[in-house]
Each structure stands twice: as structure tokens, then as C-alpha cells.
Amino acid sequence: MFVLLMYGAMFALPLWVIAVVVKLLSVVVPGRRPDWARDLLRWSAGMAAVAAVIVYTIGLGSVQWDASEAESGAGSSPAVPCRSLPPGTLDQLAGHEPSYFPLGFDCLLDDGRVVAAGGPYSLLNLLTAAFGLAAILSLLALGLQDEYRARAEMKAESVAAQGKRSS
Known part of the structure; x- marks a missing residue:
């Protein structure tokens, strides 16, 4: 199931990039709305959350x-991420354990040790x-910008009220 979601996310990624570029261009072009900074900040928060997902x-x-x-399949052992282990460690491989939070793939050794496999997981x-x-x-x-604006x-x-009283 996650693999299907991954394909959807990979399809959404270029659309996200296009949306970011178009928004940045709209900020650079003259004739912006007066509240463009607040709008950009709110939009950026949403797009950063979408990028994280x-x-x-x-x-x-x-x-x-x-x-x-x-x-499954021929050539499935050892697991692909575990194949990058040093030869001495690779000989002791007993199994593997995927981790979904945080993302990772652990290689289990005969002596009970767990070695983190290579791959893009730390970067992700x-x-x-x-x-x-x-x-x-x-x-x-x-929120701080709104609070500052309200206090100002x-x-x-x-x-203004004190100026009217003193006149």
C-alpha cells in the first residue's frame, strides 16, 4: 500500500515544485497585494507541510x-539495503527489520547486533x-506578525484617543 502512495507522492512532487516556482514569481512581479507578506507566509507554511508529507x-x-x-524472489537474500555492509559483517547477516518511524532498514546479525543499512533513509x-x-x-x-499588528x-x-482628549 505504501508503495502505491509513494508513486502518488512522486507524481505530486513536480506539481509541488511548479506551484512553488509560480508563487515565487508572483511575489517578484510588480502589482502585488498590500498584504502579500502575510499571504506568502501562510502559503509557505502550508507548502512546507505538504512537502513534509x-x-x-x-x-x-x-x-x-x-x-x-x-x-520474495530469487536473489532476495540478503536484503538490498543490507548488501552495502562490509564483507565480514555481511557474512553474519541473520535477517532484516524495516522501520516506518523513523524511516530506516536495520540488518540483524547472528550475534544479536543491529546495524543500520545504507540507503536514503537518513536524508528522507x-x-x-x-x-x-x-x-x-x-x-x-x-501568529507573531498578527499579534504585532494588533498591538500596533x-x-x-x-x-489618537489621547490626542482628541487633549484638544
């Missing part, structure tokens, strides 16, 4: 693909965390 979905599909490949975990953090920070910045308006109203 896309990257994590691709990682889920990759883990499931490797696990499926390791369990890092990208997912970075995009997720970017989404959260963008939402926090949006209250302060301006207060100053």
Missing part, C-alpha cells in the same frame, strides 16, 4: 519496497523534519 510518503514506500524485495528523515519544522516556524511567525493598531488608537 510528500517526502515522508516517498520514504514509507521505499521502506516497504525494500522489505518486499527482501522477502532529515528532509521530513526540516519541512515540518519550517511549517511550524512559519505558522508561529504568522491598539497603540495607534490609544494615541
Whole structure:
């Protein structure tokens, strides 16, 4: 199932890139709306969250693909991610264990040790965390910007009210 989702995410990735490029171009072009910064921040938070979901979905599909490949067919043992282990360690290979959170693929050795297999999983975990953090920070910045704007308006109203009283 995750492999099918991975294909959908891989299809969505170029569409995401196109949307980001078009949005950035719309910010550069003259004639922007007055609230373009707030709109861009809100939009960026959403797109960062979408990117985190896309990257994590691709990682889920990759883990499931490797696990499926390791369990069926000729040449399935050792598991493809475990084949990058050093020759001495590769001789002690007893099995494998996929991990869906965090993304990873562990190789189990005869003596009970667990060795992380090679593959793109650490990069996918890092990208997912970075995009997720970017989404959260963008939402926090949006909230702070709204709070700052509201306080500035209250302060301006207060100053205006005091000016009317003193006249």
C-alpha cells in the first residue's frame, strides 16, 4: 500500500515544485497585494507541510519496497539495503527489520547486533523534519506578525484617543 502512495507522492512532487516556482514569481512581479507578506507566509507554511508529507510518503514506500524485495524472489537474500555492509559483517547477516518511524532498514546479525543499512533513509528523515519544522516556524511567525499588528493598531488608537482628549 505504501508503495502505491509513494508513486502518488512522486507524481505530486513536480506539481509541488511548479506551484512553488509560480508563487515565487508572483511575489517578484510588480502589482502585488498590500498584504502579500502575510499571504506568502501562510502559503509557505502550508507548502512546507505538504512537502513534509510528500517526502515522508516517498520514504514509507521505499521502506516497504525494500522489505518486499527482501522477502520474495530469487536473489532476495540478503536484503538490498543490507548488501552495502562490509564483507565480514555481511557474512553474519541473520535477517532484516524495516522501520516506518523513523524511516530506516536495520540488518540483524547472528550475534544479536543491529546495524543500520545504507540507503536514503537518513536524508528522507532529515528532509521530513526540516519541512515540518519550517511549517511550524512559519505558522508561529504568522501568529507573531498578527499579534504585532494588533498591538500596533491598539497603540495607534490609544494615541489618537489621547490626542482628541487633549484638544
